[in-house]
Amino acid sequence: xxxxxxxxxxxxxxxxxxxxxxxxxxxxxxxxxxxxxxxxxxxxxxxxxxxxxxxxxxxxxxxxxxxxxxxxxxxxxxxxxxxxxxxxxxxxxxxxxxxxxxxxxxxxxxxxxxxxxxxxxxxxxxxxxxxxxxxxxxxxxxxxxxxxxxxxxxxxxxxxxxxxxxxxxxxxxxxxxxxxxxxxxxxxxxxxxxxxxxxxxxxxxxxxxxxxxxxxxxxxxxxxxxxxxxxxxxxxxxxxxxxxxxxxxxxxxx
Amino acid sequence: xxxxxxxxxxxxxxxxxxxxxxxxxxxxxxxxxxxxxxxxxxxxxxxxxxxxxxxxxxxxxxxxxxxxxxxxxxxxxxxxxxxxxxxxxxxxxxxxxxxxxxxxxxxxxxxxxxxxxxxxxxxxxxxxxxxxxxxxxxxxxxxxxxxxxxxxxxxxxxxxxxxxxxxxxxxxxxxxxxxxxxxxxxxxxxxxxxxxxxxxxxxxxxxxxxxxxxxxxxxxxxxxxxxxxxxxxxxxxxxxxxxxxxxxxxxxxxxxxxxxxxxxxxxxxxxxxxxxxxxxxxxxxxxxxxxxxxxxxxxxxxxx
Numbered sequence: 001x002x003x004x005x006x007x008x009x010x011x012x013x014x015x016x017x018x019x020x021x022x023x024x025x026x027x028x029x030x031x032x033x034x035x036x037x038x039x040x041x042x043x044x045x046x047x048x049x050x051x052x053x054x055x056x057x058x059x060x061x062x063x064x065x066x067x068x069x070x071x072x073x074x075x076x077x078x079x080x081x082x083x084x085x086x087x088x089x090x091x092x093x094x095x096x097x098x099x100x101x102x103x104x105x106x107x108x109x110x111x112x113x114x115x116x117x118x119x120x121x122x123x124x125x126x127x128x129x130x131x132x133x134x135x136x137x138x139x140x141x142x143x144x145x146x147x148x149x150x151x152x153x154x155x156x157x158x159x160x161x162x163x164x165x166x167x168x169x170x171x172x173x174x175x176x177x178x179x180x181x182x183x184x185x186x187x188x189x190x191x192x193x194x195x196x197x198x199x200x201x202x203x204x205x206x207x208x209x210x211x212x213x214x215x216x217x218x219x220x221x222x223x224x225x226x227x228x229x230x231x232x233x234x235x236x237x238x239x240x241x242x243x244x245x246x247x248x249x250x251x252x253x254x
Numbered sequence: 255x256x257x258x259x260x261x262x263x264x265x266x267x268x269x270x271x272x273x274x275x276x277x278x279x280x281x282x283x284x285x286x287x288x289x290x291x292x293x294x295x296x297x298x299x300x301x302x303x304x305x306x307x308x309x310x311x312x313x314x315x316x317x318x319x320x321x322x323x324x325x326x327x328x329x330x331x332x333x334x335x336x337x338x339x340x341x342x343x344x345x346x347x348x349x350x351x352x353x354x355x356x357x358x359x360x361x362x363x364x365x366x367x368x369x370x371x372x373x374x375x376x377x378x379x380x381x382x383x384x385x386x387x388x389x390x391x392x393x394x395x396x397x398x399x400x401x402x403x404x405x406x407x408x409x410x411x412x413x414x415x416x417x418x419x420x421x422x423x424x425x426x427x428x429x430x431x432x433x434x435x436x437x438x439x440x441x442x443x444x445x446x447x448x449x450x451x452x453x454x455x456x457x458x459x460x461x462x463x464x465x466x467x468x469x470x471x472x473x474x475x476x477x478x479x480x481x482x483x484x485x486x487x488x489x490x491x492x493x494x495x496x497x498x499x500x501x502x503x504x505x506x507x508x509x510x511x512x513x514x515x516x517x518x519x520x521x522x523x524x525x526x527x528x529x530x531x532x533x534x535x536x537x538x539x540x541x542x543x544x545x546x547x548x549x550x551x552x553x554x555x556x557x558x
Contacts, residue, residue, distance in 0.1 A: 094350075100359045100502070103352060107503025111483070194499065204506035208486065210499040211363050216520060219496055220513055227509055 016184065023162065023182045023229060024135075026236050028143070030150045030244045038151025042143040044162075045184055046133035051143035053151040055123035072118035074110045076102040076125045078140070084132045101137055105144060108206050112199060114154045123153065134184040135163045137195045137209060142237060149241055157200030160233040161207065164226035165193030166218045177218060179225040192218075196226035200234055203227055258344040261477050269481055270459050273469050285472045285518055287402075290526075292410055292533045298437065299415030303407040306475055307397035312407040313390045314415040318429060321377065321384040329376020330386040333361050333408060335393070342396040353400070360401050360500055361391065364446050364489035365408055368497035375441035378420060378427050385417060387440070398475035401487050405448040410530050414537065415440055419552045438553050446497040447526050448489045449519035450474070452482035455505045468507060470515065472522070486512060488519040492527040 012019060024045030033039035038053035056072050078098050082090045091098065105125065113123070125147070127140050138161035145159050165187060168177030183193050194210035205227070214222070261269070272279055282288070288306030295302070299314030321328060335358040337345050345351055365371070376385035389411065391404050416437030419430045452474040458481055459469065471478060474485075484504020489497040496516060501507070 096355050096359050096362075099352075099355045103356065104502040107484075109503070111503065111505050198509075199506040202506070203509045205501065205509050205512055206506040207503055208499055208501040208512060210496065211367060213368050213495050213497050216490070216494045216496055216516060219516060223509055223513065 012178075014180070015186065018182075020167075020178045021181050021225065021228075023232055024184070026142075026233065028146055028237065028240045030146050030240055036147075036151075038147045038149070038153070040143050040146035040150060042139055042146065044135050044139045044142070044182070046131055047135055047139045048129075048131040049139045049143045050128040050130065051140070051147040052126045053123065053144075053147045053153070054126070055151070056118040056121035056153065057124070059120050059122045069120045071110075071115040072113070072121045072123050074106045074113065074115070074123050074125065076106045076127065076144075078102050078105075078127045078129070080129045080132075084129050101140065104137065104207055104209065105140060108141065108159055108197060109144065109148065109155075111206065112156045112159055113148065114156070117154065123148075132185065134186075134188045135182060135195070137207070138162050138197070141197050141207065142233060146237060146240060150244075157202070158234050158237055159197050159199060159206055160230040160237060161195060161197035162226060162229040162233050163188070163193050163195050164222045164229060165191045166214060166222055167191065168218070179218070179221040181225050181229045192222075194219075194222055194226060196223065196230060198227055198230040198234075201231055258342065258480070261480055265477065266458070266481060269477070270454075273454060274459060278471065279477070280475065282473075284470065285522075287473045287522065287526075288475070290406070290529065292406070292530065294410075294414050294533070294537045299411050301407045301411035301414060303403050303410070305399060305403040305406075305473070307395055308399055308403045308475075309393075309395040310400070310403045310407045311392045311394055312404070312411040313392075314411045315388050315390070316385050316415075316417045317388075318378065318383055318427070319386045320382055321380075325373075326381035327377050328373040329384040331366055331371050331373055331376070331389075332386070333358065333366060333389045333391065335361065335391045335404070337393050337396075340395075341393045353396075356502070357391075357393075357400050357404060360448065360487055360489070360498070361404055361408060363498040363500070364405055364448055368444075368446050368489070370409070370442055370444055370446055371412060372441040372443050378422060379425060382425075383427050387415075387417070396476065398477075398479045399450055399473050402448050402450055402473060405446070405489070406526060406530065409445050409447060410534070412440055412442055413445070413530070413534055436552050444491045444493065444495070445527055445530075446489050446491045446495075447523045448487050449522050450485055450487045451515045451519075452478060453484040453486075453505055453507055454481070455483050457483050457505070468505075468511065470511065472518070486515060488516050490516070490519050490523050492524045494520055 026044050028042040030040050032041045036052035040051050080091045082088050125144050141161040163183050165180045165183045166177050192212040192214040197207035199206050291304040293302045301312045303310045337354045339345055378384055389408050419435040419438050421428050452471045454469040486501040488499050
């Protein structure tokens with residue numbers, strides 16, 4: 001079903017009633033699974049993901065370590081539920097798109113976690129996708145950040161991610177094309193978009209993935225809006241962590 | 255699983271010191287590609303690319319099959335990548351490595367997803383017959399920057415390839431052999447190419463306290479690739495359309511630097527496109543001994 005963008009220029013509202021710079025409802029909970037070292041549940045609009053962290057634990061003896069053992073090895077496993085999309089589809093683990101996402105998340109956190117504190121160990125991130133409605137990689141990165149904080153693994157800063165897109169398709173030259181923040185599934189299928197993850201409040205981009213064609217002039221606007229959106233995401237994630245911290249403090253003061 | 259031989263501490267320090275003095279170990283500028291050579295085979299659709307010591311061989315083949323049921327008006331275009339132990343000692347036979355997965359994903363996003371090849375032109379009879387174009391990329395030698403080299407190879411081979419001419423009458427399709435009619439080039443909409451940038455931050459350079467803090471290199475060879483802390487691959491065509499950007503983790507880089515990289519990529523791709531076009535022309539001249547090609551052409555003049 002093609003996206004109906006005809007009303008956008010009239011009211012400057014997208015199909016779900018948001019303006020161009022509004023995030024969807026982002027809610028998260030931390031410590032959702034008692035059995036795991038760290039866990040989180042995150043919703044970005046209708047995209048729902050669960051993340052559990054196991055580690056740092058002793059590395060398996062077999063298998064070549066990438067960094068020779070002086071740093072912890074971050075491993076990511078993604079499981080996309082068959083009921084998560086519109087059609088029921090069972091995806092194997094060998095799917096290349098899934099493997100690429102796993103590598104991306106592992107590389108992103110290898111740089112932000114203090115892996116040199118845990119030599120010869122493995123940190124295993126297990127992600128389950130329950131519902132997909134756009135911003136999949138962004139939701140996975142955000143959920144992983146929260147779960148790693150819950151596990152108590154020290155890190156430089158939050159890795160916050162969101163998506164940004166552009167209202168114009170690639171060929172038109174109109175100057176009125178607005179960058180959009182946080183696209184849902186329908187918008188992602190029709191419009192060019194990128195997923196960007198930053199390190200906390202800074203402008204340093206940790207992950208940038210764009211798979212659609214866009215004019216080079218639009219890229220700057222999209223990236224700027226994306227980075228700004230990541231800063232908003234950081235605020236929300238920080239609130240979730242602080243709320244949990246407050247609860248722990250209250251419980252320990254009884 | 256055999257591990258790749260990592261650079262020794264001496265090599266690391268030598269490399270880091272050289273970078274801090276703005277010297278690259280093989281004498282190139284920071285934004286300079288290695289020597290690029292492109293050769294075509296005797297058959298149409300065979301391209302051999304040499305980027306420094308990295309060598310990639312691509313072969314395009316076509317056959318008539320049934321299209322996918324959910325896309326009856328489109329032909330099929332697949333890109334497969336093969337890395338063998340000949341490429342690098344750390345690659346095992348039949349075991350998909352991370353390098354291979356990333357290479358094939360990047361080629362897929364840059365060339366297939368961006369619509370470089372017009373799949374609708376491959377359709378013969380809607381719903382029952384279409385061309386299936388298959389690009390096989392064989393990496394013969396890995397000395398860094400497989401993505402850029404493979405992309406050049408595939409795009410050059412696609413432009414070089416000629417598919418057999420066909421004619422349709424109702425439900426019947428006649429495929430003419432090479433002897434009956436001259437083959438027809440593929441319909442390519444744009445020519446996306448990739449440029450990979452490698453980042454070196456404090457972990458490699460040490461806390462030197464320099465103003466910039468990050469060094470960006472274009473077209474890293476194997477040692478530079480093993481020592482890098484992050485990388486971004488920009489797929490862009492010569493009209494300035496960015497087809498894909500892939501910064502899959504790695505050290506966080508300022509957004510302004512990334513945009514600068516995209517602009518540099520645009521400039522580099524224009525040069526590469528010119529180079530490929532020059533080689534294609536030279537190859538065409540070599541085949542067109544007596545000016546027969548102009549008379550034997552079976553395709554119509556395109557309005558471009």
